[in-house]
Amino acid sequence: MPTQIRYFIIKILLICCFFSYSQTSEFEENIQIKDSIDNYLLNAYRSIDQAQLKQALFNISLAKEIAMDDQDRSYQAKTSLVLAKLYSQLGDLKKAEEQVLDAIKIQKEDNDKVMLTCSYALYGSIATQTKDYKTAEDVLKKALAFTKNNHNEDEEGFINLNLGILSLEQGQPEIAIQYFNKGLPKITSLNQFYNKAKLYINKAKAQLSLEQYDEAKESNDLSMQIGKKMGYAVIRSECYKLYSDIYDKKEDYLTSLQNLRTHQKIKDSLFNTNKEIIVQEAGAKLNLNENNVLIEELTEENIQQQKSLKLGRLTTILSIALITILSLLTLSLYKNNNLRARANELLQNKNTELILAKENAERASEAKVQFLSTITHELRTPLYAVTGLTHLLLEESPTPNQKEHLNSLKFSGEYLLSLINNILDLNKLEANKVEIENTSFNLKKRINDVLIALGKSANDRNNKLHYEFDESIPSKLKGDPLKISQILINLIGNSIKFTQKGDIWIRVKPISKSENKVLLNFEIEDNGVGISEKKQQSIFENFTQGSVQINRKFGGTGLGLSIVKNLLSLMNSEIKLESKLGKGSKFLFNLEFEIFEDKSPNYAEEAKRIDYNILIDKRILVVEDNKINQLITRKILEKNKIKCDVADNGDIAVNKVKENTFDLILMDIHMPGISGIEATKQIREFNKEIPIIALTAVTLDDNLDEFYDNGFNDIIPKPYKTEEFFTKLHKAFVKNQTTA
Template sequence: MKNLKLLLLTFCCFITFGFQDSQVKSESEPTAEEIGQLLSEAENSIDMMEFDKARNELTKSLELAKRINHERYIALSSSILARMYQVRHEFDKGITELQRAIQIQRDINDQVGLNYSYILYGKILNSKNEYQRSLKYFDLAEQYYQKEKNKEQLGIIALNKAIVYRNLPDKKDQAKSLLNNAEVYLKNSENKYELSRLYYYMARANLTQNEMELAKENAYKSLEISEEKGFMGMKMYTYGLLSQIEEAQNDLAAALELLKKANEIQETIFSLNKEALASATYEKFGMESLKSTVDELTLQNAEQERTLKVNKLTTILSVALITILSLLTLSLYKNNNLRARANELLQKKNSELTLAKENAEKASMAKAQFLSTITHELRTPLYAVTGLTHLLLEESPTESQKEHLNSLKFSGEYLLSLINNILDLNKLEANKVEIVKSSFNLHKRISDVLVALKNSADEKNTKLHFEFDESIPKKLIGDPLKISQILINLIGNSIKFTENGDIWISVKKASQEDKELKLLFDIRDNGEGISKEKQKAIFENFTQGSTQINRKFGGTGLGLSIVKNLLTLLNSEINLESDLGKGSRFSFELDFEVPEAELKSAAVANATPETVEAISNEVMAGKHILVVEDNKINQMITKKILEKNKVVCDVADNGSVAVEKVEKKQFDLILMDIHMPGISGIEATIQIRKFNQDIPIIALTAVTLDDNLDEFYLNGFNDIIPKPYKTEEFFNKINRHLIASETAV
C-alpha cells in the first residue's frame, strides 16, 4: 500500500509541473496533488480502522476528481473504497466498487491502478471462499509486476497467495514456501502494514505446526510494528493469536490477559467509529424527550380542568355509554365473521397470484435460455453462408452469378440483423443494459455511422446529408455505443423506406449551462411516410406501418422499438412527425457533459472530423496463423479467406492438437474457437499461456459475449471476434495484433 502512496504523490508532481505552462488554474480548482494526498490519508485511516474518517476523505477525493474529470483518481477512489469494504467484511459492496474501478482503469490503460485492483479483488474472493478465482487475479497482477521487477509487490502477492493456499488441502506445503519468499521480498520494505500481516500469518502457520517459540516470536514482531504505526486491527488480531499460543502452552492466566487486551481494542475500534453517531443520536432524542415531557404535562393539566367541569355529567352518560357499547359489540361480532370470510378469499387469491408469478418467472428464464442457445446454433451455419459468399464474390463471378451471390449476401446480413435485434430487445426488457459514460468525438461517431450505411443508401439511390452545429465542443462525455445504436436504427429505417430520395441528419445545440449540454438530433426523409393511425403503434415490438409496407420492404419491426427503449434508458423520448407518401421526421434530445478542457476552447469549431488511418492487409503477408476450429466447413472458409491475403495457415481440429502444435512450431497469431470436443478453447488458451505469454490469441466464436468479457481476458485471450463477422472487422483486428506483436519484439 505504501508504494502506491509514493506512486500517487509522484504522479501528482508530474501533473502539477507538466501542465504548469499550458494551463492556469484558479485558486478554488483542486489539483491532482491534493486528491492524491486525500487518497493516501484515506488508506492510512483504513489501516487504523478509522472508517468514518476514511469515508469522509474518500467522498471528498471522489468529488474533487470528478470536478476536474480525473479518471485515474475516480477509479482509484473506488478501489480504495472497496478496500475499506473488504476490511469491514462487506464483500459484495467491495466487488461492486472494484468492477467500476477496473472498467475505467482498462479504458485509460492505467496498469498500476488496474493491478492494485486485481490484488484487492483476489483478497475479497478469498474471503468469499472462491479460491480458484482469487488465484487467477493474483496471477494477473504477478505477471505484470514480474515484468516491472517490483519486488515489494511480488512479496505482497506471495503473501496473499500463501493465505489462499492455507485453505487448500493439497497446497499447504506451498503456502509455507510462499511465506518464506514473501519475507525475503518484504523484510526491508517500507510497507509496514503488509509486513505486520506477513509476521502475523507466519505466526499462525507456526502455531498450526506446533512451533510455539517461532509462533510467539513472529507474533510479537507483528505486534511491535502494529503498535508503532497504530494499526488497530492488526493489534487486535495479534493479541488474539498470542492468547491462543499461551492457551496451547497451558498458561491460561496469560492467555486471559491477552484476550482482554484484544477485546479492549475491539471496543476502542467500535467507539472510534460510532462515537459521533452516538453523540448526535443522544442530542436528538434528548431534546425530543424534553419537548415530549413538557407537552405531556400541559395536556395533563388541561385534562384535569376539563374532568372537573364534566364530572357531573358522568353518571348520566355512563348508562347511555353501556347501551351503545352493547350494540357496538354485537355489530363487531358480525363484522368479524364477515372479515374472516374475506380473509380466506384473499389468502386463496394471493396463493393463486404467487403461483402465477412463479410460472411467469420460469417462463422468462426459459425464454432467455432459449435465446442464448438458439443464437449459437444460428450463428454457426450463418458463418458458413457469409464466409462462402465473401469467397465466391472475390473469384470473378459472372454477372448473373454475382446477382445471385449479392442476394445471398443480403439474406445472410438480414438474418444476422434479425438475430441481433431480438437479442438487443431481450436485454433491454430484462434490464441488463447499463449506461457506460466515456469521452468521445460525437462528429466522428456519427460520420462513422454514415460511412457504414452509405452502401445501403447507394443501393436505394438515396443521398445522405449531414449538418453538424460547429459550436458543439469536439469532445463530449456520454455513452457512444448506445448513441451509435440509436442512429444506426433510425437512419437505417429511413434508408429502408426511401428510394431515389434524400435523408437529412442534423445535430444542433439546444441549450448549455456550464458543463451540462443538451443536443437536438433530427433525422428527416422524403420516403414512404407513416399514416396517422399507425404512428403510435410503430414503436411497439414487431410492428410496421402496414401489411403492404411489410411485404414491400421486409423487416421485423424491432428497430424503432429498440430506439424507444434505449432513449428511455437515457432519460429521453422519440418524437415523430410523418405524412403518408411525403416522408417522416424523427427527433430527440440527449444530455451530455462537456470536459473541462473543452469549456476553455468552446469557440473552436468541430467541423473537421478525426480520421482513422486504415491498416493495410499487406501486414498479413507471410505470417503464420493457426486456426483452431472443429467444424470442417468453418475451417475451410477461414483458411481460404486468410490465404487470399498470402497468410500461411495451419489448422487444428481441437484444443489438445492446438496446444501440441504451438509447443512445436512458431506462430504469429492464433484464431481460437471456444466450443470444441475434448478441451475447450478457453482451457487450451490457459495451457498455452503457461509456456507462451506473448503470442496473440483471438477468440473466434459464436457465443454471446456481453456478460462474460472479463472471463475471456482473465484466461489469456487478447481479443474477441464474434461469428459471423464482418470481413473488415476480421482483418482489422488481426492486423492490429500482428502490428502490436512486431512492435513489442
C-alpha cells in the first residue's frame, strides 16, 4: 500500500476516533446539522446572486452531503431547489428543471406547502426561460394562490416579478409593468435586493418597448445602484446592455457604444467563459445519480473497503476530469476568441458609422452657417425698406390714428430685426465669433428703455412691471450695453410671455464695490406658469421650450434662453433658475462692470449739433440695386436739400463717377455684376479724394479692416438710425472740406 494512502486512512481513523469521543446528544446534533445545512444553502444563494458560482457550488455540495447523510428529505428538497437556481444561472435549464421537479415531488409527498410555494415560483421562472409559457403561467398562479391560502406572503413579490417577466416575454409590456409595481412593495419590505434589482431592470425593458425612454433610464438607474451596492455583477452587466439599447433608440450612438463596451467587459470577466467547466464540476462534486443513496446504506463493515475502492476510482476520475477540463477550456477559449472577433467587427462597424455621422454633422454645420449668413442679409435688405418708409411717414405729420399704426409698424420692424439678430447671434455663438464690447453706458436708463419697449407687451397681458434699482449704483458703467439689453429683453420678455394678469419684478442691487469696479446682482422674477424640475436643465438648450403645448400656446423660437446662457458665459457669468410649476420663476445672474465716464461720441447728441447748411446742394451718388431702398434713401437725402443720383449696380457707378462730379458716394456691397467693394477699388484707381461710405446690410463683425483697406471712408449698417446716418455724412463732408 502506498505511503500516501496509508496516511490518508490513518487521518480518517483519527477523525472518526475524535468524533466518537466528542458526540453530543442526538437532539443537539440534529439542530447543528440543520443549522449547518441552512447556513450552507444561504451562502450558496447569496453567492449565486453575486455570480460567485464556484463558491455557490462548494456550499451546495456540502449541504447535499450532510442532507444525504442525515437522510432528511425536506433538506434534500431545499438543496435541490438551490441547485436548480444554480443550473438556471449557468444556463443549463434542463438540469435546472430536473432539480426543481425533484424538490416539488418530495414537498408534495411531505405536504410542505410553504416550500412548495418557493419551488413553484422558481419552476415558473425556469419554464419562462424555456419558452413553456403555459406551464409557467399555471405554476406561478398556483404559487400565488398558495401564498394567500397558507399566509406565506414572503414569496408574493418574487412571484409577481416572474409573472411580469412572463408577460414581457409574451409581448405584453403594459401588463408586465402592472405586475412589477404590484410586487415592488413586498420585495422592498423584505430587503430582497437581488429581486428588486431584477424587477427594476425588467421594468426598464418594458418601458423601453413602450418608447418611454426617460422612464426606462430612471428604472435602469435604480437597478444599477443596487447592483453596484450589493456587488451583483450580472445585474450591472445587464444594465449596461440596456443603457446601450436606450441610447441607441435615442440616436446617441457614441454613448450607446461606450455602454456596450462596458457590458462586454463585465460579461467577459463573469462565469460565461467557463460555465461549461462549472457544470462539469457540479456533476462531479454532487454525484447526483442514485448510486449515492445505495452507498449510504452499506454496512459499517464494508465502509473501509468502499473507501479504498473510491480512492482508486477517484484517481481515474480525476485524470479523466483533468483531460475533460483542459478540452473544455480549449473549446471555451476558442469560442471566446470567436465572440471577441464578432464584437470587434461590430465595434468597427459602429466606429465607421460614427465617423460618417460626425462628417455629416460637420458638413451640416458648415451649410447652416453659410445659410444663416446669406439669409440674414436677404432679410435685412427688405427690412431696411420697412424701417426707412416708416421713418419718412412719421416725419410727414400723420394723423393720430396713422401715427398709432405707424408706431405699430415700427415696433413690428424692430421685433423682426430682433428675431433676425437672435438667429445671427446663435450662429455667431456656435461659431465662437461673438466679441464683447467695452463702452460706457447708463445702466438704469438702459433697463428703463427695455421696460418701455416691452411695456406694450406687458399691458396686453395685463401684467405689472416693478423696477427696483439701487440708487447707490454709479450712473456710468463700462461694459457691453447691447448684450445687457439683449439679455434683459429675452429674460423679461420670457416672463411677460408666460405670465397672465400677474407681476414681474426687475431688481438690480450691488454685491460689492471697489474704487473702479462694481459687482451687481440681477433678478427677474414672475408669478407665471413656472417650469417643472424635469425641464429646468434642458430649458437653456437651443430651440427648447417647456413642452410642445407651451410652444403652441405661447409661441416663440426657443432661442432666447440659450442665447442668454451663452452671452453670460462670454461675460464670465452664469444664469441660475429658481422655479416651481404654477407659482412662477426667478432668473438670477451676477455681472461685474468698470466704473467709467464714457467720452465716445453720442450720435443722438451729435445729430442735434449738426450744421445742416453744409449738406445743402451736396451731390451724392447712391449705388443700390434695390428700387425701394433707392427711393427711401433718395427721399431722406432730398428732404434735407441734398442732390441725389442713383446707380443700379457697380459698373454703372464707376462710369458715373468718371463722367460726373459728386461730393460723396453711398455704396451698397452685394449687387449684381461687380460688388460694392470691387467698384470702390476701381474708383480709387482714378479718384482717391471722394468720400465713399458703405451703406450695407452686411453683418459687421470681423470685416471692418477689409472695408477700410479697400478704400471706404466709413460704414453705415442697414437698417440705420437717421441720427447716425446724418452724423457720418456731416463728418465726411467736413473732413473733405478741411483736406481740400
